[in-house]
Amino acid sequence: PxxxxxxxxxxxxxxxxxxxxxxxxxxxxxxxxxxxxxxxxxxxxxxxxxxxxxxxxxxxxxxxxxxxxxxxxxxxxxxxxxxxxxxxxxxxxxxxxxxxxPEGKRAQHNARPFTIADNCTGCASCMKVCPKDAIRVVAKKSVIDQELCIGCFECLHACPEHAIDIDWETExxxxxxxxxxxxxxxxxxxxxxxxxxxxxxxxxxxxxxxxxxxxxxxxxxxxxxxxxxxxxxxxxxxxxxxxxxxxxxxxxxxxxxxxxxxxxxxxxxxxxxxxxxxxxxxxxxxxxxxxxx
Known part of the structure; x- marks a missing residue:
């Protein structure tokens, strides 16, 4: 075993x-x-x-x-x-x-788009955990590159302001x-x-x-x-x-x-x-x- x-x-x-x-x-x-x-x-x-x-x-x-x-x-x-x-x-x-x-985990997650709400403070917590460098901070607000995003939910977990969201009913x-x-x-x-x-x-x-x-x-x-x-x-x-x-x-x-x-x-x-x-x-x-x- x-x-x-x-x-x-x-x-x-x-x-x-x-x-x-x-x-x-x-x-x-x-x-x-x-x-x-x-x-x-x-x-x-x-x-x-x-x-x-x-x-x-x-x-x-x-x-x-x-x-x-x-x-x-x-x-x-x-x-x-x-x-x-x-x-x-x-x-x-x-x-x-x-x-x-990881290939299979990515295929399962694949949920997007993730959206950023106005209460984002640009703290970069999401950017630090993104495995694909799909997030950057612009003008003190996080921006997600939807083409690079793999829908892994790590940013949603990491955000202290709960500013990241997704369409829960469909995705x-x-x-x-x-x-x-x-x-x-x-x-x-x-x-x-x-x-x-x-x-x-x-x-x-x-x-x-x-x-x-x-x-x-x-x-x-x-x-x-x-x-x-x-x-x-x-x-x-x-x-x-x-x-x-x-x-x-x-x-x-x-x-x-x-x-x-x-x-x-x-x-x-x-x-x-x-x-x-x-x-x-x-x-x-x-x-x-x-x-x-």
Whole structure:
């Protein structure tokens, strides 16, 4: 067995295999600790790619990291949490982004145009994180070159004034569908050979790719295991929403049991869309039975 990950689309310590492995070791993912080697599945610079034919609405084929495609089987470990564009991140998002090289991550995001509001202060926070140098500051206001923009959302994450926006009603549902199709491609050649574990522990409002964490939005729930990525995410989604939300977190609304906690953080995003679409394209079923062990 081996541990694996893929290189990121955004800049930072996981954008190439050398720095990625160094980062992993610093966080305890060392052979001496884990008892298994770490392989960055898409190679040194994300060029180890395997094409998988899927013939779905958005993609006829998808790019999957070569060493993930070559593996006989896979256990997918996912931290369940909120996400600004996907609503939440679980097994489906982990498959889609975690198994894709930067080329595949770019194809999934591809959301634009991003717009800059008048409250932009020209602080250049967005410019510093843009992986394609598509942003510059002109007359104390950021300007996005839409031709260079790859729709990675990094600028939207970074803006302290929340001055960057996108058409949430059209672009984000399509992003979730593209993500589900990549998840489908990641496991298409491994039928019956993939298991999933979702960790509903320290359920934070935003993605783990952020360079910081925040207070959980609900109490810890536990760990789910399944062979169905749709069912495990549906169960996780329901379990989170059954909780009483923490008032002293970023949860702005829907605190009551039964309220959509992820909409309580990111009101513009319907995270359940990724689950529905994954079921539509044959990845699994939203029906599940919880067996406590």
């Amino acid at each position: 081996f541990l694996t990950d893929t290189n990121t689309l955004y800049l930072g310590g996981r954008s190439n295999a050398v720095e990625h492995i160094e980062t992993a070791i610093l966080h305890g993912f060392d052979y001496a600790v884990a008892g298994a080697p770490l392989i960055i599945a898409d190679g040194l610079n994300g060029k180890n790619i395997h094409k998988v034919t899927i013939n779905r609405k958005h993609f006829s084929e998808v790019s999957i990291a070569g060493d993930i495609a070559a593996a006989d089987s896979m256990i997918v470990l996912s931290h369940f949490k909120g996400h600004i564009a996907a609503g939440f991140g679980g097994a489906l998002k982990n498959l889609a982004m975690g198994c894709a090289p 984000i549902p399509q992003f979730m569908e593209r993500m589900a199709e990549y998840a489908y491609g990641a496991v298409k050649e491994k039928e019956g050979k993939v298991g999933y574990m979702n960790f509903l522990i320290r359920i934070t409002p935003d993605c783990d790719c952020f360079p910081f964490s925040d207070a959980p939005i609900v109490p810890d729930i536990g760990i789910l295991a399944s062979t169905d990525p749709v069912a495990i995410d549906a169960a996780g989604f329901d379990l989170v929403n059954q909780q009483q939300g923490y008032a002293d977190s970023l949860l702005a609304s829907h605190h009551h049991p039964g309220g959509d906690k992820f909409k309580g953080v990111h009101a513009q995003t319907d995270g359940y869309r990724q689950i529905r679409y994954a079921e539509e394209i044959g990845m699994g079923t939203r029906n599940y039975e919880l067996v406590r062990i």
